[in-house]
Amino acid sequence: MGKLIAATGNQAVAQAMRQIDPHVVAAYPITPQTDVVEEFAAFVADGVVATEFVPVESEHSSMSTVIGASAAGVRAMTATSSQGLALMWEMLYIAAGLRLPIVMPVANRALSAPINIHGDQSDTMGARDSGWIQLYCKNQQEAYDTLIQAIRIAEHDSVRLPVMVCYDGFIVSHSLAGMELLEDDQVKAFIGKHKALHPLLDTKNPVTYGPLALFDYYFEFRRQLVEGMARAANVIEEVAEEYARLSGRYYGRYEKYNMDDAEIGVLVLGSAASTAEVVVDELRAQGVKAGLLRLRSFRPFPKAELARELSHLKALCVLDRADSPGALGGPVGVEVRSALLESAKRPAVINGIFGLGGRDTTVDLITTVYHRLMKIVDTGTVDEPLFYLGVRGGNNNGRELEAAIPQARATR
Amino acid sequence: MKAKQKAAPPAATKALAPQEKPGWTDIPIGAVVVEAGNGVNYQTGDWRSERPVVDVDKCIHCLFCWVFCPDNAVVLHNEKFKSINYYHCKGCGICSAECPVKVITMVEEAKAQSNANDSGAADGDGNLSPKAVGKGG
Ligand code: SF4
Numbered sequence: 157m158g159k160l161i162a163a164t165g166n167q168a169v170a171q172a173m174r175q176i177d178p179h180v181v182a183a184y185p186i187t188p189q190t191d192v193v194e195e196f197a198a199f200v201a202d203g204v205v206a207t208e209f210v211p212v213e214s215e216h217s218s219m220s221t222v223i224g225a226s227a228a229g230v231r232a233m234t235a236t237s238s239q240g241l242a243l244m245w246e247m248l249y250i251a252a253g254l255r256l257p258i259v260m261p262v263a264n265r266a267l268s269a270p271i272n273i274h275g276d277q278s279d280t281m282g283a284r285d286s287g288w289i290q291l292y293c294k295n296q297q298e299a300y301d302t303l304i305q306a307i308r309i310a311e312h313d314s315v316r317l318p319v320m321v322c323y324d325g326f327i328v329s330h331s332l333a334g335m336e337l338l339e340d341d342q343v344k345a346f347i348g349k350h351k352a353l354h355p356l357l358d359t360k361n362p363v364t365y366g367p368l369a370l371f372d373y374y375f376e377f378r379r380q381l382v383e384g385m386a387r388a389a390n391v392i393e394e395v396a397e398e399y400a401r402l403s404g405r406y407y408g409r410y411e412k413y414n415m416d417d418a419e420i421g422v423l424v425l426g427s428a429a430s431t432a433e434v435v436v437d438e439l440r441a442q443g444v445k446a447g448l449l450r451l452r453s454f455r456p457f458p459k460a461e462l463a464r465e466l467s468h469l470k471a472l473c474v475l476d477r478a479d480s481p482g483a484l485g486g487p488v489g490v491e492v493r494s495a496l497l498e499s500a501k502r503p504a505v506i507n508g509i510f511g512l513g514g515r516d517t518t519v520d521l522i523t524t525v526y527h528r529l530m531k532i533v534d535t536g537t538v539d540e541p542l543f544y545l546g547v548r549g550g551n552n553n554g555r556e557l558e559a560a561i562p563q564a565r566a567t568r
Numbered sequence: 569m570k571a572k573q574k575a576a577p578p579a580a581t582k583a584l585a586p587q588e589k590p591g592w593t594d595i596p597i598g599a600v601v602v603e604a605g606n607g608v609n610y611q612t613g614d615w616r617s618e619r620p621v622v623d624v625d626k627c628i629h630c631l632f633c634w635v636f637c638p639d640n641a642v643v644l645h646n647e648k649f650k651s652i653n654y655y656h657c658k659g660c661g662i663c664s665a666e667c668p669v670k671v672i673t674m675v676e677e678a679k680a681q682s683n684a685n686d687s688g689a690a691d692g693d694g695n696l697s698p699k700a701v702g703k704g705g
């Protein structure tokens with residue numbers, strides 16, 4: 157049994173980074189990730205870690221620095237949020253394209269404008285096609301556990317891809333929770349020694365990173381990347397099982413809650429799942445067969461598994477904490493619909509955009525989502541395939557929702 | 569010139585047709601080039617719109633062209649100018665600009681080819697292979 161502590165999500169992440177003790181960390185502080193950098197810089201100053209810490213002038217530079225360090229042949233990490241991630245953009249694709257196993261915690265935050273520092277997943281959802289593995293965490297403990305596992309996933313011989321470990325800004329990053337730390341040597345043994353592939357500093361075996369690959373080779377390298385991503389699916393599961401043997405905590409690519417016999421279900425990523433669990437418990441107590449599926453691995457996307465786990469439902473709502481203006485729905489909603497398309501039997505699917513800019517997503521609000529699903533099952537019709545949960549104004553959404561809240565309360 | 573003789577780069581292969589190039593399962597990941605000095609295999613001669621033609625009789629063998637050529641396309645023999653390797657020469661004209669006695673003329677590639685009646689890939693000695701590069705000195 158490890159050490160029990162009270163930690164915010166950022167502190168949990170900083171503790172994991174201390175135990176990982178990467179060779180190089182280059183980071184720039186940005187809300188809500190700031191404490192990660194602050195706490196880690198203190199570990200460096202106190203000599204608790206051997207890390208070469210590079211304070212940089214921007215996130216473009218932090219990602220560039222860890223790319224250089226990783227290509228040189230060492231374990232390199234950074235951390236960011238929101239605008240910082242946006243500023244890294246071109247380097248994100250380069251990290252993945254060069255197949256560098258960089259691990260980066262991201263405290264999810266909305267993107268400007270208008271400026272907002274609170275949690276939604278617009279930042280990382282926008283980076284979904286960058287070739288990074290994306291794992292979304294529910295709470296402080298999971299952010300810690302996932303970061304440690306991410307090192308193994310990223311550096312796995314059959315993967316060699318960078319990993320983002322995402323946790324909701326403020327809701328997870330700044331709130332305090334009880335959690336368990338593994339012993340330092342347990343983490344050290346679990347992650348093992350860093351194995352570099354084609355290190356630039358190996359002057360006896362000179363290599364070139366970042367050559368030009370035009371119409372004759374570019375396509376082949378992109379195809380390789382897709383394969384690395386596909387192989388990551390099994391590796392995530394293998395690493396999760398090994399980690400469970402060590403810690404007693406298991407996290408696969410997704411997590412089910414009362415799902416197997418459910419008739420209606422919600423699919424969501426991140427901390428909102430904790431709230432939804434409360435709603436499921438309440439509805440179950442009333443005899444409603446409600447379930448929940450929390451997706452952890454958005455990249456790679458577990459298409460076949462989701463089709464299998466969701467097809468028995470009568471109605472499903474995918475909740476997206478990010479929007480894709482002009483698209484058919486949020487990024488997760490669109491993809492889950494596609495995943496279900498090949499199933500002979502599939503639920504009616506609706507998609508709700510929620511919690512943008514950190515808008516509080518309460519038990520009441522999520523209860524209205526299940527009520528929508530109950531109505532769909534009762535009437536057999538879908539009125540609103542895409543809705544904005546709890547937004548004010550407009551002809552129907554806001555008012556409909558406000559009306560639904562007292563009703564939702566009444567049923568509890 | 570007492571420069572140490574460098575190891576010869578890998579022998580050049582003929583440019584491969586698109587379908588002959590290796591597939592995604594057969595190349596190192598991340599576009600990392602693991603073979604040192606393999607630029608010798610890369611034909612840049614077909615980028616040329618003008619080619620340097622050297623009046624060797626008037627050449628004073630100062631080797632400025634050899635120093636300045638960005639493509640290592642000037643071939644030496646016994647520390648003297650020998651020829652231009654047209655497999656790699658991309659026709660930038662730097663040698664022509666730097667030659668102190670102005671004996672390198674840039675000739676339009678199409679004209680040079682019809683004059684010489686060749687493919688434009690052969691070097692000054694008619695070799696299609698770029699092997700001579702790097703052996704100078
Ligand atoms: S620069 Fe001119 S003179 Fe000097 S070696 Fe080259 S061709 Fe001859």
Ligand code: SF4
Pocket residue numbers: 619620636637638639640641642652656657658659660661662663664
């Ligand atoms: S034209 Fe340019 S590439 Fe060709 S030999 Fe002269 S300097 Fe080299």
